[in-house]
Amino acid sequence: MRLARILDRLVLGLASLIGVVAFVYPFLASTLPQGPTQSAAHAQDAPLLTIIIVVFCLGAIMATRGTGEMNSKTVAILGVLTATNAVIRAIPGPAGFSLVFVLPMLCGYAYGATFGFLLGALSLLASALIGAGVGPWLPYQMLAAGWVGLTSSWLPNMRRRGRIEVLVLGLWGVLWGFIFGAIMNIWFWPYIYQPQQAQMYWQPGMPLQQMLQHYALFYGLTSFWWDVGRAAANALLTWLFGSAVLKLLRRFQDRFHFVVAPIVQE
Numbered sequence: 001m002r003l004a005r006i007l008d009r010l011v012l013g014l015a016s017l018i019g020v021v022a023f024v025y026p027f028l029a030s031t032l033p034q035g036p037t038q039s040a041a042h043a044q045d046a047p048l049l050t051i052i053i054v055v056f057c058l059g060a061i062m063a064t065r066g067t068g069e070m071n072s073k074t075v076a077i078l079g080v081l082t083a084t085n086a087v088i089r090a091i092p093g094p095a096g097f098s099l100v101f102v103l104p105m106l107c108g109y110a111y112g113a114t115f116g117f118l119l120g121a122l123s124l125l126a127s128a129l130i131g132a133g134v135g136p137w138l139p140y141q142m143l144a145a146g147w148v149g150l151t152s153s154w155l156p157n158m159r160r161r162g163r164i165e166v167l168v169l170g171l172w173g174v175l176w177g178f179i180f181g182a183i184m185n186i187w188f189w190p191y192i193y194q195p196q197q198a199q200m201y202w203q204p205g206m207p208l209q210q211m212l213q214h215y216a217l218f219y220g221l222t223s224f225w226w227d228v229g230r231a232a233a234n235a236l237l238t239w240l241f242g243s244a245v246l247k248l249l250r251r252f253q254d255r256f257h258f259v260v261a262p263i264v265q266e
Contacts, residue, residue, distance in 0.1 A: 008063035008114055012150065015056035015117075019143035022049055023183070026190040027211070030204055034193040041191035046136035053142050054125070057118055064114045074111075077252060078118060081107065085123035089132060095229030096181065100127070101148055102237045103245075105173055108152030110249045116149025140187040147183075148176050165246075170238040177231025181223045189218065 022045075026032055042049075061078075064070040070078070081103055089100040100123065108116020121142040128134045128141075155172060158165035193201045200218040202211055 008060060011056055011060045011063055012113060012117060015053065018052060023186050032190055032204060034191055036192060036194050038188040038192060041188040042136040046139055049139040053121060053139055057121055060114050060118060078115065081119055082123045082126055085119065086126035086130060089127040093233060096226040097229045097233040099237060101173065101176060101234050104145060104149035105152045105169065106242060106245050107249065108149035109155055109169060110246055111253065113150045113153040116152050117146040120145035120149035137187060140184060144180050144183045148180065166239055166242040169242050170235040173234025173238045174231040177234045178227045181227035181230060182219060185219060185223055189215065
């Protein structure tokens with residue numbers, strides 16, 4: 001079981017490391033195909049990255065089953081929640097308002113890093129395949145949504161803190177509403193450039209401090225208010241439905257979760 005747990009953490013770590021490299025490697029390139037739109041961004045490498053993420057997700061499922069953290073029933077509920085999250089993503093809302101982040105947050109918090117990462121990544125993949133749109137942005141959305149679920153497992157267990165638990169989770173959703181937008185801009189930002197607005201775009205060889213200043217201006221002018229809608233949706237939905245959803249998740253966990261332990265012979 002210990003080996004399986006180590007393998008599970010290794011799979012998640014490698015997947016996240018590959019994701020970080022995928023986001024930042026354009027900034028290390030000496031030249032990039034730049035233009036006024038996102039059309040050149042990751043057109044060649046995105047399909048391969050998507051396949052790699054899916055393979056790591058399958059590897060995480062197999063490794064976690066060996067620890068007892070997931071069994072056939074929890075894999076089944078992962079499938080149900082993935083399908084549910086993929087469908088509710090299509091519900092429209094103002095600006096960046098979206099329902100897709102609440103379940104990964106709550107499940108990552110209740111069920112752990114692996115479940116949260118898998119739910120976030122796979123539900124974005126499923127929603128893309130059923131109509132949300134498949135494009136070079138997809139693997140980056142999968143990674144960022146997976147990180148929403150993964151990092152939610154880092155929150156302390158507040159099960160017996162009543163309303164404080166849901167309040168904190170809602171604030172966590174506000175934070176991720178902005179972080180998700182800031183991360184997702186990076187997948188295309190190095191590839192776009194408009195000379196008349198050069199102060200908000202990146203160019204190869206730009207110093208780090210100047211790059212951060214340009215990105216802050218770009219984010220503030222293009223993404224901030226959109227992310228306000230996403231952050232508000234995360235908080236509102238968590239405060240309204242978080243307590244009931246957590247109760248259901250924990251009821252299922254108490255009934256079907258098990259831990260593999262060695263037999264001690266006396």
